Amino acid sequence: MAILKIARMGHPVLLREAEPVDDPTHPEIRRLIADMAETMLDASGIGLAAPQVHVPLRLFVWRGPTGVAALVNPELESLGEELETAWEGCLSIPALRGAVERPRRIRYRGLDAEGSPVEGEAEGMTARVMQHETDHLDGILYPMRMTDLSLFGFTEELARAAGSPAR
Secondary structure, three states: OOOOOOOOOOOHHHHOOOEOOOOOOOHHHHHHHHHHHHHHHHOOOOEEEHHHHOOOEOEEEEEEOOEEEEEEEEEEEEOOOOEEEEEEEEOOEEEEEEEEEEEOEEEEEEEOOOOOEEEEEEEHHHHHHHHHHHHHHOOOOHHHHOOOHHHEEEHHHHHHHHHOOOO
16 A cells, blocks of 8 residues: 555646546555555545545545445435534645535445445535545535635634634
8 A cells, every 4th residue: 555645726636527437346446445545544634535646536535434435436415404514624725624514414325445336324524524525526625615715724723713712
């Protein structure tokens, strides 16, 4: 396995729509998934999409309830009308955070790292991570989803402001 270079905001690979994965069981895809998992863990991330490591394919890895999981060719849909605003960060936008509104519950489907169909429902943080990573597959970075840029800033400054008596 290897630690991969993470593309940062401004790199064109992050702004294009990724291509579907034809064969998730191909050795190169299996190696990519393993390398992405290692890269995500090394960077202390909770999700990582293939375009973030300069590979424009529709797959991502994330820290699920049972460890690192992969979702290949994901399809997501909102469940219900409930939206939730929460802070997000991104390995491609280091040291920054922003408040993003997203559906609280989703249904997902796709293929796992073995090429088997998977589907299910997710809510809260898991739903947020899956939506964030799927956005990467569509060329969308979380600041593009923000409606209030006063809730966007450097992690260190936001933490300092949250701890100040003025707030």
